[in-house]
Amino acid sequence: MRRLALVALAGFACSSPAKPRPVEPTPELAAQPAADPVVTPPKKETVTSDTARTTTGGNPFVVPAEWSVYVQGPATILSPPEPGSSIAIVDIPATSSADALDRAWKAYLPDHKWTVENRIEIPDKDGWSQISQTAYKTSPAEQRIVLAVPRFANGMWTVVIINLEAATAEKRGSQLRLLVGKLQPKGYDRESFANKKANVLDAKRIADLTGFVENAQKLFHVPGVSLGIVQDGKVVFLGGFGVRQVGKPAKMDGDTKMIIASNTKALTTLMLGKLVDEKKLTWESPATSLLPQFKLGDADTTSKVLVKHLICACTGMPRQDLEWIVEYKQLTPDGVLAALGGMQPTSKFGELFQYSNVLAAAAGFLGGHVAYPKLELGKAYDEVMRTRVFAPLGMTSTTLDFKAGQRGNYALPYGEDLDGNVVALDPAINNAVIPVRPAGGIWSSARDLLKYVQMELAEGKLPGGKQFIAKDTLLARRAPQVAIGQDATYGMGLAVSTRAGVTVVDHGGDIFGFHSNMVWLPEHRVGAVIITNGDSGAVIRGTFTRKLLEVLFDGKPEADADVANAAKIVVEQRVAARKLLELPASPAAVGALAARYGNDRAGEIAVKKTATKVVFDFGEIALEMATKTNPDGSVSFVSIDAALGGLELVPGAKDGKKTLVLRDAQHEYVFVEK
Numbered sequence: 001m002r003r004l005a006l007v008a009l010a011g012f013a014c015s016s017p018a019k020p021r022p023v024e025p026t027p028e029l030a031a032q033p034a035a036d037p038v039v040t041p042p043k044k045e046t047v048t049s050d051t052a053r054t055t056t057g058g059n060p061f062v063v064p065a066e067w068s069v070y071v072q073g074p075a076t077i078l079s080p081p082e083p084g085s086s087i088a089i090v091d092i093p094a095t096s097s098a099d100a101l102d103r104a105w106k107a108y109l110p111d112h113k114w115t116v117e118n119r120i121e122i123p124d125k126d127g128w129s130q131i132s133q134t135a136y137k138t139s140p141a142e143q144r145i146v147l148a149v150p151r152f153a154n155g156m157w158t159v160v161i162i163n164l165e166a167a168t169a170e171k172r173g174s175q176l177r178l179l180v181g182k183l184q185p186k187g188y189d190r191e192s193f194a195n196k197k198a199n200v201l202d203a204k205r206i207a208d209l210t211g212f213v214e215n216a217q218k219l220f221h222v223p224g225v226s227l228g229i230v231q232d233g234k235v236v237f238l239g240g241f242g243v244r245q246v247g248k249p250a251k252m253d254g255d256t257k258m259i260i261a262s263n264t265k266a267l268t269t270l271m272l273g274k275l276v277d278e279k280k281l282t283w284e285s286p287a288t289s290l291l292p293q294f295k296l297g298d299a300d301t302t303s304k305v306l307v308k309h310l311i312c313a314c315t316g317m318p319r320q321d322l323e324w325i326v327e328y329k330q331l332t333p334d335g336v337l338a339a340l341g342g343m344q345p346t347s348k349f350g351e352l353f354q355y356s357n358v359l360a361a362a363a364g365f366l367g368g369h370v371a372y373p374k375l376e377l378g379k380a381y382d383e384v385m386r387t388r389v390f391a392p393l394g395m396t397s398t399t400l401d402f403k404a405g406q407r408g409n410y411a412l413p414y415g416e417d418l419d420g421n422v423v424a425l426d427p428a429i430n431n432a433v434i435p436v437r438p439a440g441g442i443w444s445s446a447r448d449l450l451k452y453v454q455m456e457l458a459e460g461k462l463p464g465g466k467q468f469i470a471k472d473t474l475l476a477r478r479a480p481q482v483a484i485g486q487d488a489t490y491g492m493g494l495a496v497s498t499r500a501g502v503t504v505v506d507h508g509g510d511i512f513g514f515h516s517n518m519v520w521l522p523e524h525r526v527g528a529v530i531i532t533n534g535d536s537g538a539v540i541r542g543t544f545t546r547k548l549l550e551v552l553f554d555g556k557p558e559a560d561a562d563v564a565n566a567a568k569i570v571v572e573q574r575v576a577a578r579k580l581l582e583l584p585a586s587p588a589a590v591g592a593l594a595a596r597y598g599n600d601r602a603g604e605i606a607v608k609k610t611a612t613k614v615v616f617d618f619g620e621i622a623l624e625m626a627t628k629t630n631p632d633g634s635v636s637f638v639s640i641d642a643a644l645g646g647l648e649l650v651p652g653a654k655d656g657k658k659t660l661v662l663r664d665a666q667h668e669y670v671f672v673e674k
Helices: 097-108 166-171 173-182 203-219 261-277 299-304 322-326 333-340 357-371 377-393 427-439 446-457 471-476 537-553 559-579 587-591
Strands: 051-054 060-063 068-072 075-079 086-092 116-122 131-136 144-153 156-165 224-231 234-242 414-416 422-424 482-485 488-490 495-499 502-511 514-521 526-532 596-599 603-609 614-617 622-629 635-639 648-654 657-663 668-673
Touching: 060 173, 075 097, 086 097, 097 144, 097 156, 116 559, 144 166, 156 166, 166 173, 173 482, 203 224, 203 234, 203 537, 203 559, 224 446, 234 446, 261 357, 261 377, 261 427, 261 446, 261 471, 261 502, 261 514, 322 333, 322 427, 333 357, 333 377, 333 427, 357 377, 357 427, 377 427, 377 446, 446 514, 446 526, 502 537, 514 537, 526 537, 537 559, 596 657, 614 635, 648 668
Parallel strands: none
Antiparallel strands: 051 060, 068 075, 075 086, 086 156, 116 131, 131 144, 144 156, 224 234, 224 526, 414 422, 482 488, 488 495, 495 502, 502 514, 514 526, 596 603, 596 668, 603 614, 614 622, 622 635, 635 648, 648 657, 657 668
16 A cells, blocks of 8 residues: 565565576587587476475475476576566575675676665574675666575575566565575574463563564654553553654553554454354355445456455455555445456466455445445445444444544554654545455554454454354354465465464554554464554564564564664665655656646546645645656656655656556556646
8 A cells, every 4th residue: 555665585586587598518518529519408397386496506495386497507597477577596606795696697697787776684584694685776667676685504605586577576476475485595494383382471571572562663763552462361461652643642552543454354354254154145155146236357257256255365356556545535335346347357366365455345345235235335334344343342442434533542643754754644645445444444452453353362252251253154264265475375354374383363454654463373372463653663563473473482582683674674775765866856857747647547647846846636645756767767756755655657658648657566557648
């Protein structure tokens, strides 16, 4: 939903020569007086399922299903089914990280033209040391991600080079996480907590957890964080750190309401489970049989979609959020369903994890319609959530009503400007989620979410022992529908993974200024909820699970270093990105703009100019723009807004009219002069 800083993946790499390069003959072969040398092309193998392999240096990894692999000198090169993308893993001796990087490119793609955008250091992890990540400058027309990640182990450097088309990178993100997650040094055994009993979270261990959160909150300048932890059916901590609103004394606590964003999805599927128990639907019911107006842009995919598929991220429907973010004022639930009819899958049904907020919204509206067929879709969803989920679980502060959510003990959202200063976001920007609220529109508190987590840990029982939902119905939501990475699957609004030998069920939520996570360890009866009101809170909630595992099982102390390094990376990447921008925007580029542009799916842009700035006004949001000169000489307009920073539009022309092109990873919106 928003621009996030590039995350260092400590091994994520991809590259894409159009054709494999022949192996150069060695000097000995070249000296032979034989006939013209015969170059044998590399032997390429395409695997049909995830397949274990080793690099030329003996480091184990996994080739994802349907990918091809071949060896070219010291480089192991992997390519997805889509042309123009690949990953090179190069094992090579070198005197330093920089030397290894240079030698790896020479072994793989010596005549590449990309120049460095930024370089960041990454803490030692999983047996690797001296890890860094180098990002390269690309132009918008390339639609490409180019990264290189050197690391050291066993006396040898291993460099992973990424050169992926953006659409392929997003579509195959789960396979990339598998490849990266499984790449480890030869002979290395990962840390495991399997068969260990979780420690009791006594005062000292709770202080370790809360100290981590409080330190991270200050490190990232997040205004406030709310935290709740349960163990063995009891709340062992509920509280907050920082403030609800910058400049005001009211403290964040366990009852502070914030938007939980995509954690709404798990509660939406819980509602569907209640309807399963009521025999109003089944997980296997065709979506069209319950909501006749449901359809996708592809008839074959539409016919295959069952209730369980609406929120499994497994139908091949890609993320397509820009349309409802920049054009939401007139959007209704019926309009959301109509928009789905124009959306196309970009992968096969059940093949890849692809996250669709709009499809998840349809799941909630279907449940509301089944329960209350005479009500408007949005009202029906709100009512079925109130009666089937919020009220029975005692979630008294939880609501889908944005006005009610912003009364009493609630927090305001915050972002960061170009220089890293914390700035208030206009709360109205999150109104964009209202038309798709089953995917991310719930306001809740840590106290209320712990009630939900406790019910999950109790396998459907309420604190008094009453069965709230059938165990089989509840657990069906965790059943794997599609792989999402290393030892991880996605069910219905819930992710299930094995981390260090421990089963972890969780989900995250990210929206403008609010970030949250719900996590529980079903085998150990421990769960936690964390909600923040600052955009850097995304890093805090992402690292908290590792800290929880460390404290529960006396694990290696990695989380504190991870979060400290993440804070450093955020600053470095912000500085690097700022250097690329011209602000105020280029007068020549601004002068060439039309006054107004339009796109059938994404609405209109009114260009507003003053002596010192240019603003692109979408109606719902108005964004001040900087300019950026790209490696190919083109000039882009880049938003410097604290919420939608980094949104990039490229001016051009079509059929004699001026255009602005806005892209996400898999879609292109051409705004034409009006």
